[in-house]
Amino acid sequence: AGVGKFTPRSIYACPSDTCYAGSSSSDVVVIEPPHRGDRDKSLDRSKLALHRLARRQIGMMRNKEAAPSFLFDLDRLLERYEA
Numbered sequence: 001a002g003v004g005k006f007t008p009r010s011i012y013a014c015p016s017d018t019c020y021a022g023s024s025s026s027d028v029v030v031i032e033p034p035h036r037g038d039r040d041k042s043l044d045r046s047k048l049a050l051h052r053l054a055r056r057q058i059g060m061m062r063n064k065e066a067a068p069s070f071l072f073d074l075d076r077l078l079e080r081y082e083a
Contacts, residue, residue: 020027031054034044043049057074061067 031051033051034041034049046052057070060070063070
């Protein structure tokens with residue numbers, strides 16, 4: 001297909017039968033790397049970019065000894081900034 005031409009494709013999907021007790025769709029968060037044209041591009045390569053921080057935090061959960069205190073500290077930090 002050439003540039004600017006739409007070529008129909010088949011899309012197959014299957015709903016998940018997984019139940020997350022006590023959760024709803026409003027609990028879902030998707031964090032993507034920055035890609036909007038109107039973003040603050042100074043943060044694109046920073047280790048402070050949100051998607052990089054989220055990836056590090058998720059990785060931290062593998063550390064069974066440190067994860068509980070990390071989450072406690074994170075919760076206190078978020079409360080400090082009223083998030």
